[in-house]
Amino acid sequence: MNIVVLAKQVPDPEALIEISRTGEKLDIEQKFTTSLFDEFALEEALRVRERLGGKIKVITLGTGRAVEVLRTAIAMGVDEVLLLEHEAFLNGDGYATALALSRAIVKEACDMVLCGKQAVDDDRGEVGPMVAQFLGMPHVGSIVKLDIADNKAVAESLGDEGRMVVEVPLPAVFTAHKGLNEPRVPLVTGVMKAMRAQIPRATPEDLGLKPGEIGLAGSKVRIRRYLAPKKRSQVRLIDGDAQAAAIEAVRILMDVERVI
Amino acid sequence: MEAVLIFVETKGDEIKKASLEVLSEGTRLAQTGRFAIEAALLGPAAPDIVRTIASYADAVVHIVDPLLDTYTPEGYALALADYARTRSPRIILAGATQMARDFLPRAAVLLACGIASDVTAARWLEDPITVVKPVYGGKVLTEVSCDGSPFIVLTRPNTFDITSPAQKTGEVVERRADLPAGSVKKRLLKKEEKPKGKVELAEADAIVSGGRGLKAAENFAILEELAGVIGGAVGATRSVVDAKWRDQGDQVGKSGKTVSPKLYIAAGISGAIHHIMGMDTSKTILAINKDPNALIFNYATYGIVGDLFEVIPAMTAELKKRLGASREASGR
Amino acid sequence: MEFALTEEQEFFKKMITETVDRMVGPKAKGIDETDEFPWELWREFGKLGYLGLRYPEDLGGMNADPVTAMIFYEQIARGSVGFAQSVIMNILMGTYFIYRFGSDAIKARCLYPAMRGEKIGTMCFTEDQSGSDLSATRTMAVQEGDEWVLNGTKMWITNGPIADMATVLATTDPKLGAKGLNFFLVEKGTPGFSAGQVLDKLGCRGTVTGELVFDNVRVPRENLLGEEVNKGIDYLGEILDEVRAMTGAMALGIAQAAFDEGLEYARKRVAFGKTIGSYQLIRAKFAEMATEMEASRLMVYYSAWRIKEKLSSRKEAAMAKMLATETCLKVVDEVTRIWGANGFAREYDPQRHFRDARFLLYGGGTHEIIKDFLGRMIIGKS
Numbered sequence: 005m006n007i008v009v010l011a012k013q014v015p016d017p018e019a020l021i022e023i024s025r026t027g028e029k030l031d032i033e034q035k036f037t038t039s040l041f042d043e044f045a046l047e048e049a050l051r052v053r054e055r056l057g058g059k060i061k062v063i064t065l066g067t068g069r070a071v072e073v074l075r076t077a078i079a080m081g082v083d084e085v086l087l088l089e090h091e092a093f094l095n096g097d098g099y100a101t102a103l104a105l106s107r108a109i110v111k112e113a114c115d116m117v118l119c120g121k122q123a124v125d126d127d128r129g130e131v132g133p134m135v136a137q138f139l140g141m142p143h144v145g146s147i148v149k150l151d152i153a154d155n156k157a158v159a160e161s162l163g164d165e166g167r168m169v170v171e172v173p174l175p176a177v178f179t180a181h182k183g184l185n186e187p188r189v190p191l192v193t194g195v196m197k198a199m200r201a202q203i204p205r206a207t208p209e210d211l212g213l214k215p216g217e218i219g220l221a222g223s224k225v226r227i228r229r230y231l232a233p234k235k236r237s238q239v240r241l242i243d244g245d246a247q248a249a250a251i252e253a254v255r256i257l258m259d260v261e262r263v264i
Numbered sequence: 265m266e267a268v269l270i271f272v273e274t275k276g277d278e279i280k281k282a283s284l285e286v287l288s289e290g291t292r293l294a295q296t297g298r299f300a301i302e303a304a305l306l307g308p309a310a311p312d313i314v315r316t317i318a319s320y321a322d323a324v325v326h327i328v329d330p331l332l333d334t335y336t337p338e339g340y341a342l343a344l345a346d347y348a349r350t351r352s353p354r355i356i357l358a359g360a361t362q363m364a365r366d367f368l369p370r371a372a373v374l375l376a377c378g379i380a381s382d383v384t385a386a387r388w389l390e391d392p393i394t395v396v397k398p399v400y401g402g403k404v405l406t407e408v409s410c411d412g413s414p415f416i417v418l419t420r421p422n423t424f425d426i427t428s429p430a431q432k433t434g435e436v437v438e439r440r441a442d443l444p445a446g447s448v449k450k451r452l453l454k455k456e457e458k459p460k461g462k463v464e465l466a467e468a469d470a471i472v473s474g475g476r477g478l479k480a481a482e483n484f485a486i487l488e489e490l491a492g493v494i495g496g497a498v499g500a501t502r503s504v505v506d507a508k509w510r511d512q513g514d515q516v517g518k519s520g521k522t523v524s525p526k527l528y529i530a531a532g533i534s535g536a537i538h539h540i541m542g543m544d545t546s547k548t549i550l551a552i553n554k555d556p557n558a559l560i561f562n563y564a565t566y567g568i569v570g571d572l573f574e575v576i577p578a579m580t581a582e583l584k585k586r587l588g589a590s591r592e593a594s595g596r
Numbered sequence: 597m598e599f600a601l602t603e604e605q606e607f608f609k610k611m612i613t614e615t616v617d618r619m620v621g622p623k624a625k626g627i628d629e630t631d632e633f634p635w636e637l638w639r640e641f642g643k644l645g646y647l648g649l650r651y652p653e654d655l656g657g658m659n660a661d662p663v664t665a666m667i668f669y670e671q672i673a674r675g676s677v678g679f680a681q682s683v684i685m686n687i688l689m690g691t692y693f694i695y696r697f698g699s700d701a702i703k704a705r706c707l708y709p710a711m712r713g714e715k716i717g718t719m720c721f722t723e724d725q726s727g728s729d730l731s732a733t734r735t736m737a738v739q740e741g742d743e744w745v746l747n748g749t750k751m752w753i754t755n756g757p758i759a760d761m762a763t764v765l766a767t768t769d770p771k772l773g774a775k776g777l778n779f780f781l782v783e784k785g786t787p788g789f790s791a792g793q794v795l796d797k798l799g800c801r802g803t804v805t806g807e808l809v810f811d812n813v814r815v816p817r818e819n820l821l822g823e824e825v826n827k828g829i830d831y832l833g834e835i836l837d838e839v840r841a842m843t844g845a846m847a848l849g850i851a852q853a854a855f856d857e858g859l860e861y862a863r864k865r866v867a868f869g870k871t872i873g874s875y876q877l878i879r880a881k882f883a884e885m886a887t888e889m890e891a892s893r894l895m896v897y898y899s900a901w902r903i904k905e906k907l908s909s910r911k912e913a914a915m916a917k918m919l920a921t922e923t924c925l926k927v928v929d930e931v932t933r934i935w936g937a938n939g940f941a942r943e944y945d946p947q948r949h950f951r952d953a954r955f956l957l958y959g960g961g962t963h964e965i966i967k968d969f970l971g972r973m974i975i976g977k978s
Contacts, residue, residue, distance in 0.1 A: 250578030
């Protein structure tokens with residue numbers, strides 16, 4: 005079973021973010037982590053390999069400390085990693101990013117692609133389905149359970165309306181939701197291996213891509229400006245004992261705010 | 265005149281609320297005189313529904329195919345993209361439901377076009393069209409624009425107001441998708457719906473959420489009762505889901521669902537930042553907590569410092585009284 | 597001068613930080629409240645392999661240098677001091693002399709299982725009437741033929757009551773003072789070796805600290821951990837500096853844990869219409885705390901670097917321990933002030949850091965002793 009995992013490095017959820025005065029850029033505290041849903045994807049890949057054998061390759065697109073995502077994956081025990089770090093890859097929208105990642109996947113040698121259902125910085129959720137479309141594979145989104153047998157997968161996805169269980173032949177793409185598994189903690193031997201590992205990188209040229217096709221240049225949508233969300237004014241406390249406050253709350257919600 | 269193609273999602277014999285919202289927005293777009301609205305429906309649909317949709321749009325296309333009988337992202341993307349190519353719309357609009365976010369990115373690849381998947385505001389008349397999309401869990405808003413065509417826009421539920429139909433009688437056309445055999449390889453094995461009558465969290469107008477202050481799983485019953493009276497959904501915090509008192513699907517927060525209802529009642533919730541990020545765009549937030557210093561009060565519109573086990577049932581009783589009375593008054 | 601961690605060390609720091617946050621941090625409050633040794637966590641953590649941190653790879657260890665080890669000590673203490681004390685005792689003091697001087701049979705019985713977390717080790721110095729003054733050690737070791745006979749009581753022994761093996765400091769002749777000291781290995785089950793009173797501590801709760809009793813305990817000759825008799829004080833010198841730097845690293849970890857709590861509170865807590873972090877006095881507190889923590893950090897890692905480079909480090913390690921401890925005590929105090937009344941509530945963490953920090957005053961040497969010998973080193977004997 006040849007498994008590819010797509011993992012992204014994102015700022016730590018607690019990192020401070022400041023919007024520049026003109027709104028043209030963001031100043032983000034330099035604390036990073038692997039995107040939460042990608043961790044579930046990586047863990048699932050490890051479990052599938054434990055059950056069925058095979059190899060796991062993890063691909064990350066990013067620069068700076070993004071290499072740590074791959075070292076972490078090595079510490080967990082994956083077989084291969086690849087970093088797409090070249091400037092031309094960066095700052096792409098879902099389309100340009102998915103294009104680059106799909107080219108980095110050797111289709112012939114891939115039975116399954118796993119990634120998080122959305123990155124917790126951009127909150128787009130587009131790359132998984134887009135990579136599937138670029139590769140001409142079916143995909144199942146937001147999975148909370150995955151069983152593989154006879155080159156077929158039975159996946160359970162969690163939706164707005166409940167759960168759906170689908171059967172799909174491999175190769176296919178799966179995007180991971182919370183509840184799929186509990187990510188493991190790496191052993192020190194894995195950490196040691198990861199500390200010393202050499203991380204291979206690929207350029208756009210290596211993937212047969214022209215700089216204009218990917219990254220910011222190849223994007224179909226553009227971020228024009230960053231804004232702060234509207235600030236809420238201070239809370240209005242409702243006085244009185246439980247009974248009185250409850251009645252007043254209902255009055256406010258029904259007659260003043262008109263939300264009931 | 266530019267074409268707007270609106271994807272309409274149905275569930276059984278109902279049009280999803282998120283789709284009614286975008287259809288209403290379509291009506292408003294039509295009123296500007298600059299856009300012609302066409303609604304697209306995929307897969308089986310009752311004639312009643314098709315007629316209702318037709319009252320919002322200038323035209324309705326109902327795309328059918330055996331391979332569309334059950335939803336698959338591959339099939340829907342292929343069918344919609346094929347059709348869009350024949351119509352060259354400027355905008356493809358849909359409510360950002362799980363389904364839309366699942367298949368429309370695939371359509372964007374097929375059409376090699378731009379997509380914005382979780383939009384909370386749109387400026388259609390600008391050139392280029394600009395939409396607002398929250399990132400970093402809502403800590404920052406981005407203004408995103410698309411120069412090319414079409415621009416696929418998925419709007420978060422509760423972004424647009426629902427209006428009554430424009431009394432159009434849009435022309436309904438049925439069309440076969442003619443999807444190639446083998447283009448859809450998936451089989452649906454089982455569908456487990458949420459218990460009937462349960463309002464979907466992502467689309468609910470009102471949500472009553474509980475945290476650790478509820479103390480035990482069975483105490484959520486008082487929240488369910490309140491939610492039932494106001495026709496809302498019941499949400500939960502991460503700690504409550506981790507404790508297995510509530511289902512993962514009920515979680516409101518960064519690793520759960522992001523919601524934006526008109527009314528959010530937070531009972532026994534401390535206000536940890538990852539929860540806040542999932543609900544702080546709600547229109548009106550009422551927080552009930554014993555602790556006057558609970559962080560949730562920094563994000564709420566209204567607050568009651570008190571025992572939720574007294575306040576919630578008292579609110580339910582008062583609401584039953586008032587809503588019951590108004591029901592009588594309107595002769596229902 | 598190179599002031600940065602290597603890329604490898606940065607990555608190790610990330611991994612251990614995440615591991616601690618995931619496995620240890622969430623259990624810290626419970627460990628403190630129940631004051632029970634977290635057996636399950638110990639077993640799970642043992643499986644990860646960090647307990648072999650300082651020993652060679654071919655023995656199943658990580659062969660971490662002192663600087664990398666400091667990263668570990670700091671993070672584990674940040675997670676839970678109650679757990680960290682037991683872990684660190686097993687990683688360093690409780691196993692070092694076994695690693696250094698134990699026979700193959702002893703290593704197989706004691707060291708390797710300890711590295712896997714299957715056995716718990718401890719080192720015993722302190723006695724009822726001797727802490728700083730090792731020359732006042734009263735636990736006696738008398739050679740009888742092929743055996744040593746040990747008699748005495750040890751107190752304040754981390755892991756003592758639950759230890760499978762103890763490295764015991766005993767004297768062959770009290771009149772020799774420090775020059776009569778030796779290390780002996782005593783294993784659980786040896787007749788005469790028993791655990792006594794378990795201490796109810798203000799902080800570091802979860803770690804089992806207590807009394808060990810040696811009543812005519814007979815051990816074979818090979819259990820003398822050392823090449824020569826009465827060289828114990830010299831052997832101790834091999835790890836003394838690391839133990840002091842390590843204490844400094846633990847102080848950094850506790851300070852960081854408290855500091856992070858203070859930071860979150862300052863950012864979110866609202867008073868008089870603004871977050872309290874907007875006020876100058878609060879800002880000043882953070883400026884001071886951060887400065888002193890940064891200085892302490894540099895001192896701790898610098899002394900670890902000197903140990904790694906085999907440069908003299910007695911002065912630097914002692915300074916690091918002292919500075920980091922005093923900083924930590926200030927930080928845990930300031931954070932409870934920043935938290936106001938909430939700093940007094942057992943429900944929240946600042947009070948736990950406040951209590952935990954106190955052990956730093958005697959662990960690794962009291963500051964009174966340190967100041968005395970540092971002053972003497974600097975001025976010279978008169």
